[in-house]
Amino acid sequence: MAFDIDRYTKQSEGVEWGDLDLDVFDEQPLDEPTLRTLRYMCDVEYHTVCYLRDLLTTPSHKEPEVGAFMTMWNREEFWHGEALAAVLAKHDITVDYDVLKARRVKLGWKDRLDPIKQSLLGNVVGHDFVAVHMTYGAANEYSANAAYHRLAKMVTHPVLTPLLKRIAIQESKHIAFYATQARKRLEASKKARVITRFVMSKVWQPVGSGINSDDEVTHVMTHLFRGPDGRKIIRDLDTKISALPGLEGLQIVEKAMDARGVPA
Amino acid sequence: MTSGGEGTREGGSDAGGRTGDERTHAPHHIRGDARRGAAPTGHAHAGIVETMSRTTAPERAFDVRAFARDARGSHRDALDLAAFVDAPLDDVSLRLVAVLHHVEAATMGRLRDMLVTATHKDARVTAFLVTWAYERFWIADALRAILDAHDHPTELHGRARFRPRELAERRGPVRRAIIANLTGTDVIAVHASTGLVDEWIIGEAFGALARHARHATIDVLAGIVDDVQSRHLDFLGQEAERRLAESARARRLSRRAILGGAWPIGAIHVPARARHLLERLTFAGAQGRLALERVRDRVAALPGMDATADRLAARLVA
Numbered sequence: 001m002a003f004d005i006d007r008y009t010k011q012s013e014g015v016e017w018g019d020l021d022l023d024v025f026d027e028q029p030l031d032e033p034t035l036r037t038l039r040y041m042c043d044v045e046y047h048t049v050c051y052l053r054d055l056l057t058t059p060s061h062k063e064p065e066v067g068a069f070m071t072m073w074n075r076e077e078f079w080h081g082e083a084l085a086a087v088l089a090k091h092d093i094t095v096d097y098d099v100l101k102a103r104r105v106k107l108g109w110k111d112r113l114d115p116i117k118q119s120l121l122g123n124v125v126g127h128d129f130v131a132v133h134m135t136y137g138a139a140n141e142y143s144a145n146a147a148y149h150r151l152a153k154m155v156t157h158p159v160l161t162p163l164l165k166r167i168a169i170q171e172s173k174h175i176a177f178y179a180t181q182a183r184k185r186l187e188a189s190k191k192a193r194v195i196t197r198f199v200m201s202k203v204w205q206p207v208g209s210g211i212n213s214d215d216e217v218t219h220v221m222t223h224l225f226r227g228p229d230g231r232k233i234i235r236d237l238d239t240k241i242s243a244l245p246g247l248e249g250l251q252i253v254e255k256a257m258d259a260r261g262v263p264a
Numbered sequence: 265m266t267s268g269g270e271g272t273r274e275g276g277s278d279a280g281g282r283t284g285d286e287r288t289h290a291p292h293h294i295r296g297d298a299r300r301g302a303a304p305t306g307h308a309h310a311g312i313v314e315t316m317s318r319t320t321a322p323e324r325a326f327d328v329r330a331f332a333r334d335a336r337g338s339h340r341d342a343l344d345l346a347a348f349v350d351a352p353l354d355d356v357s358l359r360l361v362a363v364l365h366h367v368e369a370a371t372m373g374r375l376r377d378m379l380v381t382a383t384h385k386d387a388r389v390t391a392f393l394v395t396w397a398y399e400r401f402w403i404a405d406a407l408r409a410i411l412d413a414h415d416h417p418t419e420l421h422g423r424a425r426f427r428p429r430e431l432a433e434r435r436g437p438v439r440r441a442i443i444a445n446l447t448g449t450d451v452i453a454v455h456a457s458t459g460l461v462d463e464w465i466i467g468e469a470f471g472a473l474a475r476h477a478r479h480a481t482i483d484v485l486a487g488i489v490d491d492v493q494s495r496h497l498d499f500l501g502q503e504a505e506r507r508l509a510e511s512a513r514a515r516r517l518s519r520r521a522i523l524g525g526a527w528p529i530g531a532i533h534v535p536a537r538a539r540h541l542l543e544r545l546t547f548a549g550a551q552g553r554l555a556l557e558r559v560r561d562r563v564a565a566l567p568g569m570d571a572t573a574d575r576l577a578a579r580l581v582a
Contacts, residue, residue: 009401010338049379049390056376057437067372071401078332078394097328100387116380116441 003180005065008173012072014079015166017086024159025090033223034155035091038084040220041147044208045081046100048074055137057118060130069177076174080167087160107211131185131192132199138178139200139241140207143253145171146233147207150224179244186245193246200241204252218260225257231264326499328388332395339406339488344481345413357477358416360545361407363538364469366420367530368404371397374529380437381444381451389452392499399492406485422535425526432524433532453507453514454521457566460500461522461576462529463493464562465546468555469528472546508567515568522563522572527580547581556580 030038052074061067085095122129145168152164186193209217225234237253257264353361375397383389411418435443444451467490474486508515526532531539547556556577564573 009405013337014333046387049394050384053376053379053384056372056379061372061376064369067369068401070372071397075332075335075394075398078391082329082332097386097388097391101385104385104387116437 003177005068005177008177009068009072012076014076015083015163015170017083017163017166020159020163022086022090022159024157025087028157028159029091030087030155030157030160033219034151034160035088035093036216037151037220037223038088039093039095040208040212040216041144041151042081042084042088042095043100043103043211044144045077045084046095047104047208047211048077048081050104050211054114054118055133058122058130058133059127060133066181073174073177076170080170083163083167087163103211126191128185128189128192128195131182131189132196134178134182134185135196135200135241135244135247136204138175138182138244139204139237139252141171141174141178142237142240143207145175146237147220147224150230150233154224179240182244186247190246197246197250200247200252201250204256206253206256214260218262221257221260222262226263228264230262231257326392326495326502328391328395328499331495331499332391335395335398336402336488336492337398338402339485340409342488343406343409343484345409347479347481348410348413351479352414353410353477353479353482356541356545357473357479357482358411358414359538359541360469360473360476361410362416362418362420363534363542364466364473365404365407365411365418366534366538367466367528368400368407369418370530370533371400371404376437377440378455380441381447381455382449383452383455386449386452389455389503396496396499399496403489403492406488410481410485420535420538422537424533425536425539427526429524430526430532432521433526447517450507450511450514450517453504453511454517456500456503456507457518457569458521458525458529460497460504460566461525461559461563462527463496463500464559465528465580467493468559469542469546471555472552475551476545504566508569512568518566519569519572522569522576523579527576543580 052070055061055070061070081095088095148164148168148171152161152168155161155164182196186196206217206221208220212220224230231254234253234257235251238251241252242248242250375393378384378393379390383393408418447454470486470489474482504518508518526539528542531542534542544552546552559580560573560577562573563576564570
């Protein structure tokens, strides 16, 4: 899938929800499990700037196309967080800058050491480490896109469903970028394929695992992906990820679901 | 914005870590509105006028959410690039455009340098930075469009200037992150104050470009930059004022970063000749001296920066 960076940057904008009547939530509020999942998604979206930090530890951002994408992607994800925070606010759940700051402070030393670890790995592995980041990004964006589509279908809410679909459309553009970059870099280097396969099979965890408790991750994965329909989505995700060069046969998402006891 | 410096004191401090800056500082809030000498468009204030309004942060707390919502995107439609066919820019102007493009396009690197520190934990600051980076991307894009219209290369070639006092600027993410873990949240004040100084210097450089180029399209661009920068200055000014006023350590670290900086931020990687061109056009001559005085006065008005301002001004033309 080709990615036109000029077109993407020109069209990039914060997700719109001003035309959606949030007061509908007064009459049709969301249930507690859905709100818990939305809160998780909201945290992940706002936390993108911290993922960006790790991506920026490699020199890839000096490539104009990558730097341009990161600028737009980061802003779009911020607005996803804002949109979801507005929905949560209608249910008296506050996600403001102070709450986010408290969450980030709570991450402690692991969070402080992450950029050092990423930088050192990048230095040791060399330029091929960019392929790891791009593949990781592709897997995460595939997952986020699937999660939004899944939740939109589950709730069939006159406001939440269209909002989630709008977010998912933007996530699909992010997929196009990351998957294109990952494919190009994996095809170009055997070392990149070997290292990326190792990292994805040994390290990858569902999006949000690093910033949420195990209980929260398990709740969200179970809420969204339990049962045969959920398992089909999970297997589709593995099919897409394993279609990248060097990742053939990997079933990292299904294994992560099994490890968390998400019923098939 | 430059890195946070180590917790060491710069020379000349007394037993309490107070420098001449500390002893003479009178806290106040300041906003630099007229950032350039010329007034190229209706966006800029006319003449070489320094307008400073004093207020307190709570009275005019910056609305980060509104800033994010109203971010300025592509400027290409506002720029008459066809005008360069009949009236192209001269070589000196184009070289200055290329330098400005270089520093504006290096924003992701600057973002990294800030995000590997405690700055990334402050969600309000990162919300600002997300939009700040977006707006700088489009300024860089406008500059690139001007270079493209002249078939002028965007890359700069040549050896960068080497000055021992600017070594901290060459730190990679590992050293920055390690040092920042020791520095703690005072690093946010350093990022705000150095970001502020950078915006002031960049604003003066765009003013110098407008004065030198004498071209309607550049005037329009300078006006756009003025407009875009005004909100960056508001946020950074408020953050710097408050954080510097609150912490002696933040003032000490900021002084060190300002005096150890290669200006504008990103100039550390600019070839020496190109950097000299920017400094000469911006700060030499009668108009340049006024620009230098404006930068000096604004820096001096920051809490604890009186003496630092003079030393910075001397270095900008050294």
